[in-house]
Amino acid sequence: MTTVTAPAASATRHHRNQEPPLNAAPADQIRLLDLQALDVRLTQLAHKRKSLPEHAEIQTLEGDLAQHRDLLVAAQTEESDTAREQTKAEQDVDQVRQRAARDQQRLDSGAGLSPKDLENLQHEIASLAKRQGDLEDVVLEIMERREAAQERVRELTGRVASVQAKIDDATARRDAAIAGIDAEVATVTKEREVVAASVPADLLKLYDKLRTQQGGVGAARLYQRRCEGCQLELNITELNEVRSAAADAVVRCENCRRILVRTPESGL
Missing domain, CATH: 1.10.287.1700 (Helix Hairpins)
Known part of the structure; x- marks a missing residue:
């Protein structure tokens, strides 16, 4: 697990990830989960339309x-x-x-x-x-x-x-x-526009980039010490890195590289 803001890990990990540190308010990060849910629904609707x-x-x-x-x-x-x-x-x-x-x-x-x-x-x-x-x-x-x-x-x-x-x-x-x-696509698309407009531009840009790279999922919840993006449980070292990261640090799953969103159910 990597934090993109933690100074202790910045030199080695920043060089490896080739990505600058990113910070965003916890509420903005949690809002990514709402955005992700809407994007998943749009993907489902597109598949449903094609597979009628x-x-x-x-x-x-x-x-x-x-x-x-x-x-x-x-x-x-x-x-x-x-x-x-x-x-x-x-x-x-x-x-x-x-x-x-x-x-x-x-x-x-x-x-x-x-x-x-x-x-x-x-x-x-x-x-x-x-x-x-x-x-x-x-x-x-x-x-x-x-x-x-x-x-x-x-x-x-x-x-x-x-x-x-x-x-x-x-x-x-x-x-x-x-x-x-x-009709549902139109409704969900409008909802997505509203949610996306409330997410900081740099965070949204990273999310959209990862979503394209990672099969439609750019942000995943950390739930009970498990990344819901790749479904892998974090090891103790990764958990300690996440625990030590600042609340506004945008952390990434070490395994799938998706944005890892912390919530009260994360098990930290």
């Missing part, structure tokens, strides 16, 4: 939504392709039907046709009938595929809407939680 379960929920749902949308686009493309395919097949059927109708009219009239022509015409009409039947089977097969694609589109459209609704709900819950957290 809705963040992961939304991320998972958005992945599902992207997958469903890709499948929907594929199904819509298939439905569109089969629609064009059906139109083309129906046109082929209609062309064969019209040609068969013309041949039948010629056959029925018989005008200017030789027996050989009549035989050929009858053969062509029979071939066209078979061709029409084959094409109509193709149309039916395409219609079945199109109906399946349409059903798939309807199903996936419903899934997309369902997942989107879940995302909207999770987003609303997330935004409400964030609004609550941000």
Whole structure:
């Protein structure tokens, strides 16, 4: 444990710590604990905001939504392709039907046709009938595929809407939680500004520096001979140094280097 004001330790320890002695009224030092508590709360709120379960929920749902949308686009493309395919097949059927109708009219009239022509015409009409039947089977097969694609589109459209609704709900819950957290952050920040303004500038500067270096904790209470920053108990030599330090001396934990704030519960 080091005191930054004790003359007996100043030469060796000041050289080692490379920091000038610092004094502050005991009340100002205790006020650092209030400031530290507010900073810890701000850190907790930042972590809470970042770690809201809705963040992961939304991320998972958005992945599902992207997958469903890709499948929907594929199904819509298939439905569109089969629609064009059906139109083309129906046109082929209609062309064969019209040609068969013309041949039948010629056959029925018989005008200017030789027996050989009549035989050929009858053969062509029979071939066209078979061709029409084959094409109509193709149309039916395409219609079945199109109906399946349409059903798939309807199903996936419903899934997309369902997942989107879940995302909207999770987003609303997330935004409400964030609004609550941000409101508390604003309140705590204002409280911190008031407390920080009451701390001497040099003490505040040291505290902020240490807080940055020591994972968010710049000042710790000495409680029952234990530093609450690193949770290590002071040995007898360190305790004697703290006991001998002036009340306004800003002392530091020998182990974690945080500002060590003395209180009636310090066990000195």
